[in-house]
Amino acid sequence: MTQVFKDPQALRAAIRSNQFNANTSGQAPGFVQCNLAILPKDWAMEFLQFCQKNPKPCPLISVSDTPGNPMMDGAGQGIDIRTDLPRYRIWRKGELVEEVADISQHWRDDLVTFLIGCSFSFEEALVADGLKIRNVSENKNVPMYNTHIACAPAGRFHGNMVVSMRPFVPADAIRMIQICSRFPSVHGAPVHFGEPSDIGIKHIHQPDYGDAVTIKPGEVPVFTACGVTPQAAIMQAKPDFCITHSPGCMLVTDIPNSKLAIL
């Protein structure tokens, strides 16, 4: 059984020294975990614009100060983005070429780091309010779907929104909408509920990413913009070089989830 670290700094130290290399789900409860995208400088401005134009699927938590600087102190004490995630994916021209535990040897002076909010933060707020989250109770990855909702394009980045889905009875869906509205930097309020085909989803029981979950009688599927969207846009743009986290292996920051609530 995986050890649960309470302190994000202790967790990152264990990751850095290769004593922890698992999924970060459930680790350092209460602290923000982030999706990672690292791009060369000549792609960074357009990607930053893409995120700015599409804040629901691409909520930026932090961007590196200067190209080539691997330290992300704004997100947590002493974070070195080259070593502090359990697993990374290296991409060339949109193709996955390697999965590694450390990107020091891949680091370059022109790389810009983007930290993007993740649903773990709002799921924690929902659970704290007493809501049951089906993917948690069924111990699965949240189901995610491609939609026909177009993102606002920015330069070479474009594509449709990817959404995650959680089923709720209507009263709980209403409460979920209220709670998520407080957290615009981790995807904010949902984008749709009810009929999946309205947003271009054909098979609700066959998600494009993650696992299918049970939808019980009386429940409606609630769809939230998902952090897979920026990855999909990057894969479509096919930059020469790119680094992302491996699915589930996020950057764990020192930022309390509650700090992301705007009210």
Added chain:
Amino acid sequence: MTQVFKDPQALRAAIRSNQFNANTSGQAPGFVQCNLAILPKDWAMEFLQFCQKNPKPCPLISVSDTPGNPMMDGAGQGIDIRTDLPRYRIWRKGELVEEVADISQHWRDDLVTFLIGCSFSFEEALVADGLKIRNVSENKNVPMYNTHIACAPAGRFHGNMVVSMRPFVPADAIRMIQICSRFPSVHGAPVHFGEPSDIGIKHIHQPDYGDAVTIKPGEVPVFTACGVTPQAAIMQAKPDFCITHSPGCMLVTDIPNSKLAIL
């Protein structure tokens, strides 16, 4: 007396044809007005990062698609940023060199446009809720102050936050905090209330920008991050070339103010 346009497109057409060249305050009620900053491409990435790191004083409404493209259709039908504001300021190396009604002759292929939210939007929401805004009732510009609150630096951009001040009795201040929290893209919740010296303001009756307003017995001054902050950061960074709006002469968009409310 100045004509009041109800329709933002009609107002912009009048501005474009030099039939309207006044302050845009009170024009096209219900629609978002924006601060303008135009920077060369080699300064744009750092400025975008500065805005991303300082969302309260620098809330981005829109950024141009590609350097050199003067059309800002995302903010309103057919907006040509070169002609659709009443008055612009041209800056070189941080010095104001010219004030013009049209920047077509100054336009360059490397210019990137930033539209930044403005307090007019949340003031409208406060008035709609029945709150009285002192700078409105006294027909003055809102008082603004330099503070010692440091912005998060980004590349060559740094500086302290500039705040605007509106006095309220505590019950109204609480309601104002609630309403402004719904509008993160027009400066969001206030940053301080009460003792001005706590944030480095020495003379509450001598604002650094705008006009002094009356603070009545029983009222507390409430301080909100202000869109002058990014201009101050630009002036400090002294880019070779920069264009801003003239004070009070904003870009009037087709975006309804209510669309900026996140809940």
